[in-house]
Amino acid sequence: MTDIGTYSFLPWLRRGIANLITTAPGGAPRASIGVDLKITGATAGGGTISAPVHRDVQLYGPGDVIGLDPRSIVRTEPRPGITDFEPNYLPFVEFYDEDLPWRYTPAPPDGALRLPPWLTLVVLTEEEMSDGAVAGKPLPFVIVGDPGAFPAADQLWAWAHVHVNRGLDTAGEVISDDLGQVLPRFDAAIAANPDAGLSRLLSPRRLSPDTVYHAFVMPSFESGRLAGLGLDPDATPAATHPAWAPYADRAEPAHYCYYHRWRFRTGTAGDFEYLVRRLKPRRMDPRVGRRDLDARAPLPGLPGIDVPGLGGVLRLGGALRIPLINLDEPARQEVERYENWDTPFPHPFQTALADLIELSEDYANGNAADPDPVITPPLYGRWHARTSRLLEASEPQLHGNWVHELNLDPRFRVAAGFGTSIVQDNQEIYMTAAWEQIGAVLAANRRIRLGQLTREVAGSLYRRHLAAQVAADPGRVLELTAPVHARIVRGGVTVAHGLRSSRVASGPLTAAMRRINRPGSTVVRALTRSGRPPRRLLAAVAAGRATAARPKQAPAGVPASEVVVKDLRRYEGRISFWLARDDRKPELVAELPRYDRFELIDPGRDLPVLEPTRDDGRVAIRYKSGIRGTAELIRASAEAGAEAERPGVAVPDLAEATLELLDPEVTVPRRVLAGLTVPERLRPVVAAFREVMAYPEIDVPMYRPLADKSSELFLPNLALIPPDSISLLETDQRFIEAYLVGLNHEMARELLWREYPTDRQGSYFRQFWDPANQLPVAGESAAQRRERLRDIPPLHQWALGSALGTHDHRELGGPEDEVVLVIRGELLKRYPTAVIYAQRAKWRRTPDGAIDPSAERELDDLTPQEAANPPRSKLRMPLFGAKVEPDITFLGFDLTAAAARGEDPVSPDADPGWFFVLRERPGDPRFGLDLARDGELNVWNDLAWDDVAAGAPFIPVGPGAPVHHLTEPAGAAIEKHEQWAEDRFLHWGPDLHASEVAYILYQAPVLVAVHAGELLGHD
16 A cells, blocks of 8 residues: 555554553552562582572653653644644644653553553643742743643543554554554554654643643653652652642642743634635625726716716726626626627717827827817827827727727726826836846946947948948058958958968068058158059069068078078178078078078188178178179079968958958947847847847736725725635736736836836836746746746737737637636635645536436546646646735636536536635644534544534543544535545544544545536526
8 A cells, every 4th residue: 555645643652661561550659560580599518599589670750750852842733933823723742752752651551552641731821820930940830720721631641642654554454453463564664764653742622712822741640740840759649640630748739840832822713624614605796896987077078978778887897807607698788788888989989089189199290279288198008009199090900909999998098097006106116126127228328329439430431441442452451451350250260361371471461561551651652753653562462463572491402501691681782692601500500591582602712701700600701792603603593492382362352351341330239249248138129239228027916006006996896705705707808908008108108207218118017917826837947937927918019900808928728818716715814825726527427427417516537647747628727816805815717717617417528617626735734623513424524622522621532522423424515535444433432542532633634626617607
């Protein structure tokens, strides 16, 4: 069997030598066990002698304990300081050691598996006790004048048990009948997981509502009380004499010591089961969600709305409305008349209103007939829809256009006006949030503006001095752009590298050469005056018509150690060669510069040596008379020592490519944007190199300020929802969208007034409901989750021809109004974490498979795989929620009212509809009794206080306890966890033991399922 969600209870547990206690100690202060020894010794005569010895050994008892390690306590219920504990539940304390409550009990168990603990949990009101003030006591104590505040001493065995977080039984076995069978399994369970077991003390006291209590862990026996007060524990009349039972010569009779203490307060209502039973399914009053709007006398100059049958009154709605299927036919027809008041469209009132709204545009354009302007109503959504006129013939659709519906229907103008007033009331809060979100946008906009200025100035220079010359002299363009060639890339390499690797090399574009070749230089002016203006040098070099100096190499066949030209220069109008020869230092000779055209002469023969000088260890000889050759003259060809031919370069193409790379229209925005960190939603704007027209996103549920202003604005006639009721409404998407448009329209005006950088087309408010009930989606980022949970898409994306009420951003099943579960009562105030969801129903069928119309529908089954990940076809969680007033909760589901209600069972394939399930969240075990019970006792979870302790302050479990048996289950309205097999054997009465008491008093989490048909009714 599985141990998940399975608990086992044992009536008591004791380990070690205390298990040898077989008899009550009587008047002795401690329990004792007999020890028999056989003593054997040697005699003086060499023999042996033996004799039996019997001794009674006393065991430690409560009188030997004057403290309790706080770490031994693992949990208290309620937690300290709780102020709303359910008064029908029992307080308790849990210990980590499974045998602690019985470890020092000086008595054996009786034959009915009952063993009183040496510790007791006592709960007292502040009126029943006062704190002791005597110092020097081993334990703190309280003074209790009335012993009746303590539980019955002879029934303490019922209020302590062992708890195991797994099953210990086998099929068909009742585990509490024989501890000898259970203890080996218990030991195995604890050995496998030491944290699987614990011990627990319960208080059997019936608590009063709204009362402060103090809980104490006290000694159960008088010897423990005396020891804790610093008195002689041997003065107790008996080892098991109760701590609060009087006797002669009792010392400090009203003083009671304690080992642990905490304080709590009870609430005014009952537990989850009690509160959920109080909820009654009700069909909503037809007036909920609608109130009259007098349209007979609108603004001066506007005709009234006098539609036959309406009496000049329209129905102003709210965020929710009564589903049409919840109304009878006359009521539906009445709703239709009010909805279609403007048919045929446009009504004269709407034509006049459109003219009034457009006056502001006429004033702006100077087209108004009356030069004296008047304040006109706003055109809501004008910036998002990019329109300033209404009822234009050029518009694709007049009726069913959301701008016209919103601005020309008084019902929706009022809703938009609610949004306007909310922004006006909270403008400082919203503007603070807006400025906090803008961050560095202002600095970024300044950077972009400077970049735009730079782009214009640089663009002018670029067009005048570069782009204009690329056709006439592309080489000149390359000369002008040479300083940045190393920073622009073409073909995977920089332009500078490409030129250095080509025939042009780097010489023609050096700074010195560019100074010589610039138009105003001395050389260029001189050549121009002489009639020989400079030609396109760079293009000539690139084409091979001119040669640039190249690096030189030694000519083949000439040893560098014999003769190398060191320098070549013009000297006194003649060409002179400096030759060098040094056999001792060939490495110095090898370092001398080399040239591609030269003559080498061996200076060793028939040549005069003139003016010898020494330069760095080299012998230099200067020939002034020119060059005279001999037979040993060695001539190098013009190509001797030249490097390999380099490729040419297309100068015009390179110049054009360079200009493209340096275009300010590209380089300046790239440079500016490289220093900006831009949110994803603003990148398209920034990429166009425009100032960021930022807009804040205020993702808060905007129903709250509307409901805080007045709950009647959120839902008219909200007070008609009766207390302790559960019902269904549906969303009024047109009201919600009109309200949100009003919010965004007024926020745009406020941002403009505050000089916020915006174009007034942003959607600042897109959240009406609270989406906190929605579960996260695996792999979803935070931004994706925020976008998914918003109620409407951005306003500027609304198609102009779309109707108001068709812009549900969350919609999963098409444009529809979602059904909303309404709960009014104390339940969700006390249990805000209750699990609420919709689960598909199924029909109960006859043996032949036909639908049984007389049987109630039941919850559709979930397979184990579906339970781990429920499909939407069977289970749906709330999409959104709202909380209005202290006790009204709204939860929206992705269901229509018709789908939730289902169909009548007229065919085998009739839709069974959906249940709405309210489920107590499973948690730690709790114990108690119901406040009241209606009907038969089908499960122990329905046992009530009046069943077992009518008028009594404590639950009786001994003689005189009432007897109760379970009846055969006949289908309970409230579904419970599965009950154990012992249900059919146990009964409440005087012959129970502690594990049976714990089992019966254990409160299983409650589940309530209400079908939508009960909330909506059927035709």
